[in-house]
Amino acid sequence: MSCSGGGDDSTPSSSGNVTVSQTEVSLSGAGASVTVQLQTDHEWGTDISDTWIKMTPSSSVEHSSSITISAEANPDTIAREGTITIKSGTARAYIKVKQAAGAAKEDPYNTPDGYKLVWHDEFNSGTTLDEDWTHEVQKSGWVNNELQNYVNGEIDGNRVTEISDGKLNINCIKYNGKIYSGRVYAKVKTGWKYGYVEARIKLPKGKGTWPAFWMMPVNFKSWPADGEIDIMEEVGYAAGGIHSTIHCNKYNNGGTSIETGYKYVSTAESDYHVYAMKWTATEMIFYVDGETILTYKNDGTGINAWPFDNPFYVILNVAWGGVWGGQQGVNEGALPATMSVDYVRVFQKK
Numbered sequence: 001m002s003c004s005g006g007g008d009d010s011t012p013s014s015s016g017n018v019t020v021s022q023t024e025v026s027l028s029g030a031g032a033s034v035t036v037q038l039q040t041d042h043e044w045g046t047d048i049s050d051t052w053i054k055m056t057p058s059s060s061v062e063h064s065s066s067i068t069i070s071a072e073a074n075p076d077t078i079a080r081e082g083t084i085t086i087k088s089g090t091a092r093a094y095i096k097v098k099q100a101a102g103a104a105k106e107d108p109y110n111t112p113d114g115y116k117l118v119w120h121d122e123f124n125s126g127t128t129l130d131e132d133w134t135h136e137v138q139k140s141g142w143v144n145n146e147l148q149n150y151v152n153g154e155i156d157g158n159r160v161t162e163i164s165d166g167k168l169n170i171n172c173i174k175y176n177g178k179i180y181s182g183r184v185y186a187k188v189k190t191g192w193k194y195g196y197v198e199a200r201i202k203l204p205k206g207k208g209t210w211p212a213f214w215m216m217p218v219n220f221k222s223w224p225a226d227g228e229i230d231i232m233e234e235v236g237y238a239a240g241g242i243h244s245t246i247h248c249n250k251y252n253n254g255g256t257s258i259e260t261g262y263k264y265v266s267t268a269e270s271d272y273h274v275y276a277m278k279w280t281a282t283e284m285i286f287y288v289d290g291e292t293i294l295t296y297k298n299d300g301t302g303i304n305a306w307p308f309d310n311p312f313y314v315i316l317n318v319a320w321g322g323v324w325g326g327q328q329g330v331n332e333g334a335l336p337a338t339m340s341v342d343y344v345r346v347f348q349k350k
Helices: none
Strands: 013-015 018-020 024-027 032-040 045-048 054-056 064-071 080-088 091-099 115-121 133-135 148-150 161-164 167-175 178-181 183-186 195-202 209-217 228-233 241-247 260-264 273-279 283-288 291-297 312-320 337-349
Touching (some): 018 091, 024 032, 064 091
Parallel strands (some): 148 178
Antiparallel strands (some): 045 080, 133 183, 167 337, 228 241, 241 260
């Protein structure tokens, strides 16, 4: 690709005994080159003002030369320019080189406007979770009458949490008549206060599964007084039904549209979808694939309605059975069942 501008190719301009066919060239931001004719009666050389400008040849004993001026893609989103000075004895000729702005760099994390990425896990290295994560270890019946045992490690040669092919897999497994699964916390000791939190997840299949992507307070003392933020929950007997819910003293499992949102996602168990929550001092907005399904506002009445001015940490887990997941029974023939997480990202305002 080549382009040129300024000057007239058919009418050389001169400076003493050096002439060039163009005194100005313009290059695209994606990178380009242009050929300029040079005529002199002596050997010649060049001074180039900027290293991004390339010229071939940059000197010669030939009196007539075709020179190529080029630049690679402009890494900046503003235009740039420089100058080539051609010297032959005491004579000089000048070529101004302009390059258009480069394209904006693609953001691999799809950062929301006005935010910056503060923590993430893309699950692209290793086979087990790193030190940012903490496993819960509890026996069945610990909460919600759930049937799984939460462990950290292998059950019959299979891990309940494993990283494979750039995904975190949380596996719910039956072994020797017992159910085992994984529940993990990100940055459990520090968490984050406010921000935009999202994960891309494919949910497990089977009646009895109860996968969740949610948050709890770092300095937890009592529930629901200290709050709970459920970004995504689904139960296997109602496949594809995605719920976003908040819990506090004022609103706790009331099922009202103030505290819970719902969206049916037909491919929730066969494909990945993005579940997210934007959290500020005044509201929390919950999304499925960018669509708002719940907005919970701080009504200004105090902690009973808004215990959400403290750091919360991220939780990923697959429960089995329990008061909701097992409401219509369980089908152990569905095991093993896996929730697959492509990434988890946390953004905060700049």
